[in-house]
Amino acid sequence: MSSDVILRKSGGNTGTPPVDDGRQPLWRSLARWEAGLVLVLIGVLIFGATESATFTDPSTVFYLGINTGYIAIMALPMTLIVMTGEIDLSVASMLGLSGATVGYLWHHGWGIWPAFLVALAVGFVGGALNGLLVARFGLPSIAVTIGTLTLFRGLAEVLLGSLTIPTIGDRLFPNWFADVGANSIPGTQLSWSMLFFIVLAVVFGVVLHVTPLGRSMIAIGLQPEAAQFAGIRVNRIKFWLFVLSGVMSAFAGILLTIQNQSVSYTAGTGLELNVVAIVLFGGVSIFGGRGTILGVVLSVAIVGSLQMALTQMNVSADKQNIVTGVLLLISVIVPNAGAALRRIQERTQRRTKPSTKPSTKLQSQRSIPKEGQPS
Amino acid sequence: MTGIPKARRVATAALAAVLAGGVLAACSSTSTKSSSNSTAPAGSGSASSSGGAIKKGLKVYFIPKDTQNPYEVLADKGGQKALQELGGTVTVSSGTADTAAAQLPSIQAAIQAKADAIVIAANDPSALCPSLNKASQAGIKIVAFDSDITCGTSPNHLFINQADTKTIGTSEVDLLAKQLNSTGDIAILSAAASATNQNAWIKYMKEQLVKYPKMKLVSTVYGNDDPATSLTVLQGLLSGYPNLKGIISPTTVGISTAAQYLSTHKDVAAKVTLTGLGLPSQMKKYIKDGTVKSFELWNPSNLGYLAGYAAASLASGTAMQAGATFTSGSLNKSYTMAAGPGELSVVLGPPTVFDKTNIDQFNF
Numbered sequence: 001m002s003s004d005v006i007l008r009k010s011g012g013n014t015g016t017p018p019v020d021d022g023r024q025p026l027w028r029s030l031a032r033w034e035a036g037l038v039l040v041l042i043g044v045l046i047f048g049a050t051e052s053a054t055f056t057d058p059s060t061v062f063y064l065g066i067n068t069g070y071i072a073i074m075a076l077p078m079t080l081i082v083m084t085g086e087i088d089l090s091v092a093s094m095l096g097l098s099g100a101t102v103g104y105l106w107h108h109g110w111g112i113w114p115a116f117l118v119a120l121a122v123g124f125v126g127g128a129l130n131g132l133l134v135a136r137f138g139l140p141s142i143a144v145t146i147g148t149l150t151l152f153r154g155l156a157e158v159l160l161g162s163l164t165i166p167t168i169g170d171r172l173f174p175n176w177f178a179d180v181g182a183n184s185i186p187g188t189q190l191s192w193s194m195l196f197f198i199v200l201a202v203v204f205g206v207v208l209h210v211t212p213l214g215r216s217m218i219a220i221g222l223q224p225e226a227a228q229f230a231g232i233r234v235n236r237i238k239f240w241l242f243v244l245s246g247v248m249s250a251f252a253g254i255l256l257t258i259q260n261q262s263v264s265y266t267a268g269t270g271l272e273l274n275v276v277a278i279v280l281f282g283g284v285s286i287f288g289g290r291g292t293i294l295g296v297v298l299s300v301a302i303v304g305s306l307q308m309a310l311t312q313m314n315v316s317a318d319k320q321n322i323v324t325g326v327l328l329l330i331s332v333i334v335p336n337a338g339a340a341l342r343r344i345q346e347r348t349q350r351r352t353k354p355s356t357k358p359s360t361k362l363q364s365q366r367s368i369p370k371e372g373q374p375s
Numbered sequence: 376m377t378g379i380p381k382a383r384r385v386a387t388a389a390l391a392a393v394l395a396g397g398v399l400a401a402c403s404s405t406s407t408k409s410s411s412n413s414t415a416p417a418g419s420g421s422a423s424s425s426g427g428a429i430k431k432g433l434k435v436y437f438i439p440k441d442t443q444n445p446y447e448v449l450a451d452k453g454g455q456k457a458l459q460e461l462g463g464t465v466t467v468s469s470g471t472a473d474t475a476a477a478q479l480p481s482i483q484a485a486i487q488a489k490a491d492a493i494v495i496a497a498n499d500p501s502a503l504c505p506s507l508n509k510a511s512q513a514g515i516k517i518v519a520f521d522s523d524i525t526c527g528t529s530p531n532h533l534f535i536n537q538a539d540t541k542t543i544g545t546s547e548v549d550l551l552a553k554q555l556n557s558t559g560d561i562a563i564l565s566a567a568a569s570a571t572n573q574n575a576w577i578k579y580m581k582e583q584l585v586k587y588p589k590m591k592l593v594s595t596v597y598g599n600d601d602p603a604t605s606l607t608v609l610q611g612l613l614s615g616y617p618n619l620k621g622i623i624s625p626t627t628v629g630i631s632t633a634a635q636y637l638s639t640h641k642d643v644a645a646k647v648t649l650t651g652l653g654l655p656s657q658m659k660k661y662i663k664d665g666t667v668k669s670f671e672l673w674n675p676s677n678l679g680y681l682a683g684y685a686a687a688s689l690a691s692g693t694a695m696q697a698g699a700t701f702t703s704g705s706l707n708k709s710y711t712m713a714a715g716p717g718e719l720s721v722v723l724g725p726p727t728v729f730d731k732t733n734i735d736q737f738n739f
Contacts (some may be wrong), residue, residue: 066479164500164501260505261501262502264502312469
């Protein structure tokens with residue numbers, strides 16, 4: 001088994017004959033990606049400032065925060081989950097279920113803080129369910145979380161039905177909802193949700209890029225088996241990441257409830273795709289192991305600014321969707337284009353020089369894991 | 376194993392922190408300018424003149440449920456026509472999905488563009504209230520159509536009702552009664568069992584049926600606004616009640632599905648009379664071939680047109696209060712705002728009845 005892993009590892013970066021240790025290309029490609037995002041962001045800002053009459057209005061920053069903050073918060077745990085080679089598609093449904101929980105309890109006379117606590121607990125339990133099925137039973141996360149996507153939204157509908165809370169006869173939500181949800185932090189143009197995101201982004205950035213725990217996550221994404229043999233508790237980390245995702249999504253649901261000063265079971269429908277799009281556009285590899293929180297922060301800024309500018313210019317929503325779709329495609333194609341080119345190069349090289357020493361060795365190495373692919 | 380130099384990790388984390396700090400700094404530095412904006416006086420309609428002259432160059436944002444819905448597109452065009460007549464402009468802005476989140480950016484854009492009025496068909500009765508309230512505080516007049524908001528007094532707004540709920544229910548029964556000589560078993564082919572508007576109409580239909588003792592409602596079935604489901608429940612209805620004389624379908628999907636079935640089953644069509652709420656474009660051929668004699672609907676274009684006039688009047692100083700009046704251009708009518716059960720509203724008028732004589736004039 002262990003020799004198998006070693007072979008697979010060395011098989012990973014076979015392409016370039018002058019064998020390097022795998023550091024250089026990774027470092028360079030990442031550096032290029034984030035530098036590229038900075039350029040794109042500058043481009044979007046210039047575009048917005050010149051094309052839209054109101055983009056430079058300070059309130060743009062506030063509205064961007066209102067529209068994007070709660071989505072961006074869900075993108076942080078999603079980044080870590082994607083880093084470990086998994087995905088959580090149930091985030092937006094958990095946001096809806098959390099809001100529905102708050103609404104249901106409020107409707108039944110609970111105080112707002114106990115209702116928030118229960119909603120966070122619901123996020124914990126829902127995330128633990130995902131984590132259990134993925135980490136404990138080894139089920140594919142994409143299938144599990146598509147299941148819980150439907151399940152959580154269904155539960156939200158059971159709780160609220162067609163009601164919008166507060167409904168007729170209910171107490172209104174507390175007055176401070178307006179201060180936190182509809183107004184910016186006094187003296188700034190920052191929405192509270194955006195402040196939460198920035199603080200959390202710093203925490204997540206430190207955890208992912210500075211601590212051993214973060215290194216473990218990267219290792220899991222690069223080589224799950226190798227990570228296991230290196231003593232990393234792969235399943236435990238994955239489990240807690242899903243729990244974290246559930247709790248953070250529940251938190252986002254609470255934030256959205258505060259912003260809207262109301263809640264219905266449909267809150268946040270379909271947002272999981274926006275979250276995944278932000279993470280992938282931020283340069284996080286869908287195959288795991290590669291990506292930075294900085295990239296995700298830049299991605300949030302780009303996607304948010306672009307949406308603000310296009311809406312201000314009254315570009316129709318379907319055209320905006322096209323722009324987002326193209327961005328997402330670029331983010332998947334560009335990082336993989338280099339690898340694909342190298343593979344093609346390698347194949348033609350093998351064909352033209354079949355007897356050269358390194359390539360025959362490579363072929364024999366590759367055929368081994370193909371038979372008994374450890375998964 | 377991880378193969379990433381430590382230097383890079385530290386650099387990235389540092390960059391993230393610097394960037395976050397930069398955003399914060401940028402925000403606080405621009406704050407002074409904006410706070411003066413947010414304390415703009417609330418435009419609560421202190422001018423009490425009503426029916427005054429309409430200002431020129433008004434900017435009105437139409438925010439439909441989404442930008443593709445054909446019904447809403449017609450309404451938006453009506454609004455554009457109104458503002459064109461009044462020397463103003465309409466900006467149509469919304470999302471592609473029917474969600475509140477998709478409408479929020481459009482409301483924000485209207486605030487930033489310092490629009491004079493917002494005309495909105497709300498995807499959520501409450502979730503848009505905080506944003507609309509902000510718009511109202513910035514002096515923008517709020518008008519709702521098609522689907523109302525329930526925001527209480529924050530913000531105050533005017534709802535343009537397409538047709539009075541009671542009138543829709545009672546007039547459909549009257550329409551069928553006229554064709555059946557007020558006699559026979561009838562049934563209702565509705566949309567979803569939970570649809571608020573459908574159930575409200577059906578309630579008034581039942582009340583109106585008391586006036587026709589020889590007409591008997593034998594069943595109400597639900598086709599979920601899906602042609603296949605509508606057809607299945609229709610066939611069940613026809614086989615279960617062989618003496619059925621009339622069907623009311625207060626939904627465009629139900630009535631067009633039923634009309635299509637009847638037009639290919641002439642024996643059934645000879646016995647059963649169909650009416651309800653339908654789109655003239657869909658129903659034209661069934662009116663022409665005699666399958667359906669008459670049906671009704673309000674004119675979505677007129678609805679948007681009236682909303683446009685209402686918005687322009689409010690933005691020109693007409694008070695937002697019960698009893699205030701405004702004119703309506705080619706609709707040739709003066710409308711008076713009435714305090715409804717909750718909020719201010721005006722009713723477009725009774726639904727239009729479509730039959731052989733007028734169907735060719737309508738193309739929506």
